[in-house]
Amino acid sequence: MSLLELPSNRTEGWRWSDLSALPEIVARQPAGTVPEALPWIGCAREGPRLVFIDGKLAADQSNLGTIEIGSVQANPADHALARLVGSEGWKLKLGQDHAPQGLVQIVHVTTGGADHLPAEIELDVDAQASVVETYIGEGWANRLTSIRLSRGARLMLNRRLLSSAGYVSLNDHAVIGEGASLIVATLSAGGADTRMDGQLTLTGDAAFAEFGGALLARGTQRHDANLAVRHEAVGGMSRQVWRSVADDKATCSVAARVEVARGAQKTDGEQSLKGLLLSRTATINAKPELEIFADDVKCAHGATVGELNRDALFYLASRGVAPQEAKALLTQAFVADAIDRIGEEEVRDAFHENAMAWLGGR
Amino acid sequence: MTDQNVRNQEAQDAVDRASTYEWGFSSDIEQEFAPKGLSEDTVRYISAKKNEPEWMLEWRLKAYRAWLTMEEVSWAKLDIPAIDFQDAYYYAEPKQKPKLGSLDEVDPEILRVYEKLGIPIEEQKVLAGVEGARKVAVDAVFDSVSVATTFRAELEKAGVIFRSISEAVREYPDLVRKYLGSVVPQRDNYFACLNAAVFSDGTFVYIPEGVRCPMELSTYFRINAENTGQFERTLIVADKGSYVSYLEGCTAPMRDENQLHAAVVELYAHEDAEIKYSTVQNWYPGDANGVGGIYNFVTKRAMCAGARSKVSWTQVETGSAITWKYPSCILKGEGSVGEFYSVALTNNRQQADTGTKMVHIGKNSRSTIVSKGISAGRSNNTYRGLVRVNSGAENVRNFTQCDSLLLGDQCGAHTVPYIEVKNPSAQIEHEATTSKISDDQMFYAQQRGLNTEDAVALIVNGFAKEVLQQLPMEFAVEAQKLLGISLEGSVG
Numbered sequence: 001m002s003l004l005e006l007p008s009n010r011t012e013g014w015r016w017s018d019l020s021a022l023p024e025i026v027a028r029q030p031a032g033t034v035p036e037a038l039p040w041i042g043c044a045r046e047g048p049r050l051v052f053i054d055g056k057l058a059a060d061q062s063n064l065g066t067i068e069i070g071s072v073q074a075n076p077a078d079h080a081l082a083r084l085v086g087s088e089g090w091k092l093k094l095g096q097d098h099a100p101q102g103l104v105q106i107v108h109v110t111t112g113g114a115d116h117l118p119a120e121i122e123l124d125v126d127a128q129a130s131v132v133e134t135y136i137g138e139g140w141a142n143r144l145t146s147i148r149l150s151r152g153a154r155l156m157l158n159r160r161l162l163s164s165a166g167y168v169s170l171n172d173h174a175v176i177g178e179g180a181s182l183i184v185a186t187l188s189a190g191g192a193d194t195r196m197d198g199q200l201t202l203t204g205d206a207a208f209a210e211f212g213g214a215l216l217a218r219g220t221q222r223h224d225a226n227l228a229v230r231h232e233a234v235g236g237m238s239r240q241v242w243r244s245v246a247d248d249k250a251t252c253s254v255a256a257r258v259e260v261a262r263g264a265q266k267t268d269g270e271q272s273l274k275g276l277l278l279s280r281t282a283t284i285n286a287k288p289e290l291e292i293f294a295d296d297v298k299c300a301h302g303a304t305v306g307e308l309n310r311d312a313l314f315y316l317a318s319r320g321v322a323p324q325e326a327k328a329l330l331t332q333a334f335v336a337d338a339i340d341r342i343g344e345e346e347v348r349d350a351f352h353e354n355a356m357a358w359l360g361g362r
Numbered sequence: 363m364t365d366q367n368v369r370n371q372e373a374q375d376a377v378d379r380a381s382t383y384e385w386g387f388s389s390d391i392e393q394e395f396a397p398k399g400l401s402e403d404t405v406r407y408i409s410a411k412k413n414e415p416e417w418m419l420e421w422r423l424k425a426y427r428a429w430l431t432m433e434e435v436s437w438a439k440l441d442i443p444a445i446d447f448q449d450a451y452y453y454a455e456p457k458q459k460p461k462l463g464s465l466d467e468v469d470p471e472i473l474r475v476y477e478k479l480g481i482p483i484e485e486q487k488v489l490a491g492v493e494g495a496r497k498v499a500v501d502a503v504f505d506s507v508s509v510a511t512t513f514r515a516e517l518e519k520a521g522v523i524f525r526s527i528s529e530a531v532r533e534y535p536d537l538v539r540k541y542l543g544s545v546v547p548q549r550d551n552y553f554a555c556l557n558a559a560v561f562s563d564g565t566f567v568y569i570p571e572g573v574r575c576p577m578e579l580s581t582y583f584r585i586n587a588e589n590t591g592q593f594e595r596t597l598i599v600a601d602k603g604s605y606v607s608y609l610e611g612c613t614a615p616m617r618d619e620n621q622l623h624a625a626v627v628e629l630y631a632h633e634d635a636e637i638k639y640s641t642v643q644n645w646y647p648g649d650a651n652g653v654g655g656i657y658n659f660v661t662k663r664a665m666c667a668g669a670r671s672k673v674s675w676t677q678v679e680t681g682s683a684i685t686w687k688y689p690s691c692i693l694k695g696e697g698s699v700g701e702f703y704s705v706a707l708t709n710n711r712q713q714a715d716t717g718t719k720m721v722h723i724g725k726n727s728r729s730t731i732v733s734k735g736i737s738a739g740r741s742n743n744t745y746r747g748l749v750r751v752n753s754g755a756e757n758v759r760n761f762t763q764c765d766s767l768l769l770g771d772q773c774g775a776h777t778v779p780y781i782e783v784k785n786p787s788a789q790i791e792h793e794a795t796t797s798k799i800s801d802d803q804m805f806y807a808q809q810r811g812l813n814t815e816d817a818v819a820l821i822v823n824g825f826a827k828e829v830l831q832q833l834p835m836e837f838a839v840e841a842q843k844l845l846g847i848s849l850e851g852s853v854g
Contacts, residue, residue, distance in 0.1 A: 012437065262771070262772070263771070265771070275781075275783065277783065277785070277786035277788075278786065279786065280753065280785065280786060281753065281784075282784070282786070283782070283783065283784045284781075284782075284783045285780070285781065285782045285783075286779075286780075286781040286792075287778070287779065287780050287781065288777075288779060288792065288794070289776075289777060289778045289779070290766075290775070290776060290777040290794060290796060291439075291774070291776045292766065292768065292774060292775045292776060292796050293773075293774045294768075294771055295768035295769065295770060295771045295773070295798040296771070296798055297768075297796060297798075298796070298797070299794075299795070299796040300793075300794060300795045300796070301777070301792070301793075301794050302791075302792065302793050302794075303779070303781055303790070303791075303792040304789075304790060304791050304792070305751075305781060305783040305788060305789075305790040306786070306788060306789045306790065307786040307787060
């Protein structure tokens with residue numbers, strides 16, 4: 001594909017990335033094999049369910065509900081991966097005070113090749129929705145999601161990246177209006193490399209944004225996140241909570257930025273980036289960045305990198321917990337910081353289960 | 363005089379001080395210039411002027427040729443106007459005098475400059491023969507050439523070599539050749555490479571094995587002639603088990619043209635050696651509209667080569683229109699220690715992008731970073747730092763704290779830390795906060811009778827205390843005053 005011009009590590013936003021596998025995946029043909037059982041989350045209030053196989057809607061397995069398929073307004077800017085997504089995708093548009101009948105679930109199955117898909121979520125005044133996206137299979141799933149929240153709208157967007165191999169790249173652009181709230185939580189617990197880009201902009205007063213997740217990597221996997229939350233209005237609040245776990249020769253990198261524009265007074269921004277190294281050859285990179293142009297703001301970030309606390313391990317050992325189990329328990333607690341922020345209980349439990357399954361695979 | 367009068371007088375003084383740059387004087391001493399512009403001939407001219415040996419000239423030319431192939435860096439959060447490297451003088455020295463026997467023979471004009479710089483407090487006592495005065499050895503770099511080095515005899519008794527670097531090139535070629543460029547290679551970055559080609563003068567210090575340097579060493583830099591770039595080169599080598607504390611202070615006169623300052627500082631610490639390097643930087647920052655001011659593009663790096671070696675950087679940065687500076691430590695020795703304490707204050711239209719790099723290679727190496735950024739006026743202040751732990755570095759500890767204080771709603775404060783860890787036994791902690799002076803603090807200070815400006819100065823000094831207390835006594839006092847002066851006009 002001639003469109004595939006990839007940035008190098010010399011570009012600041014890609015300094016910890018490795019995109020070398022992509023050209024080979026792009027050249028592959030998808031196998032088209034879809035597993036029998038898809039990872040749906042059982043919940044009391046069923047909403048729309050969509051299955052995309054290699055970026056195309058599998059209509060027979062989907063229940064669209066309020067979601068439309070069609071031309072999507074999403075601006076890839078000049079992002080090397082996002083500009084590949086095209087213009088046909090899924091849309092969730094809700095009018096004032098509306099909500100889907102239940103949890104929106106979307107499963108993306110990639111069967112070996114590369115697929116690209118844009119999406120658009122637009123919530124009018126006081127509308128609300130909860131969306132879970134799950135990525136499985138192998139190959140390269142490339143996504144661009146544009147989000148617009150009007151006054152008082154609320155969106156929870158939770159993602160599981162469970163692909164067994166290949167690459168998943170997600171790019172989010174969100175504009176958050178007055179008093180609106182956006183929570184994006186992501187769990188990377190598969191075998192694929194991942195790249196996340198996000199630009200959340202709080203344009204209305206007293207808006208809220210939360211951007212976080214858990215990145216679990218082993219083997220030679222690489223997870224790479226490059227995110228920015230921008231405060232443009234007064235009294236906004238943002239939280240970025242990221243937990244990285246790297247085993248074997250894996251690398252987890254998180255670059256997260258809080259930007260406070262001139263005049264965005266009373267902003268409260270917080271970042272917490274923590275990394276856990278489980279082996280001698282793993283790497284954790286972190287770049288918690290603040291860019292502040294207003295004086296009456298509260299912005300803080302904390303970052304730590306280390307291994308499991310020896311005192312905690314000793315304590316568990318003294319209680320008769322086997323070392324392997326103790327490690328898993330503490331790692332689970334470490335990861336839970338990021339996942340516990342998910343609102344719906346069923347969703348949260350499902351995410352915890354996936355994280356546990358990953359930890360159990362050690 | 364009544365109290366009222368005294369207070370009026372003080373107020374008037376403060377206004378006078380605020381309206382001009384206190385140390386913005388300029389003195390006219392005959393200068394000898396290299397021809398304007400930069401070419402191989404300029405490099406040869408500088409080298410010839412300094413009677414340098416052939417290898418030194420070759421070293422410079424190699425750097426110059428490398429520089430031609432390099433590009434200016436653009437990643438810093440700085441707005442740097444294009445610099446015309448051909449429109450500057452690369453060498454200026456006070457007109458040649460016969461070799462001086464003592465300070466008395468120095469041009470009285472130069473002595474007056476020193477006086478204004480505040481050197482004399484200690485120095486004058488010594489010159490006047492006062493016994494028991496605390497000893498500080500001063501190697502004053504007046505524009506580009508070290509005019510005089512005092513205390514040489516006493517230092518020599520201890521075996522300490524304290525020379526201008528051009529003297530050292532002639533007198534200790536083996537030592538200089540061994541270490542020059544060993545910490546900051548020629549091609550390290552654009553400005554370091556330029557410095558390697560055209561460095562005019564600087565300081566060379568060698569502390570022999572087991573020696574604790576008997577006094578604090580100090581260099582006062584000063585840019586004087588119009589349109590002369592200042593390219594200092596400092597090289598400090600501490601041999602096994604030695605200790606040295608080095609002070610670097612800068613002031614520059616008021617000029618309307620941007621001046622380039624691209625220094626390189628290399629520190630090399632052997633086993634059990636300790637180097638403490640303190641800087642108070644107060645170059646001319648430009649006027650309230652950002653006209654004039656120094657561009658301060660400095661490369662400072664320390665190699666903690668030996669086991670248990672230690673390097674401590676302390677800096678108070680209040681001057682310069684643009685500051686681009688990252689004093690770093692390569693912690694190669696086992697159990698080596700790196701420290702970085704910084705206060706960076708920007709006002710008006712100043713820009714500062716400063717921080718540190720701590721590269722952990724040795725086992726059990728430790729580092730501490732404390733950075734305090736204060737932004738006022740329309741200035742921008744960025745902390746940019748890297749903490750890297752290589753895979754072989756067991757049990758590394760790092761603690762980083764960077765706090766920003768914003769005064770006014772037109773300035774900016776930014777934090778860009780990079781953390782790269784490849785060893786699980788490392789413990790890395792990073793904390794950062796951003797705040798402004800709270801109304802409570804101001805109210806408290808004011809109801810105790812302090813005016814707004816004094817109250818702000820007091821609170822800012824408290825904010826920066828952790829760093830200021832790392833400075834040697836003489837510097838700490840000067841630095842506190844500087845913070846207050848630099849903030850004048852930014853509040854109220």
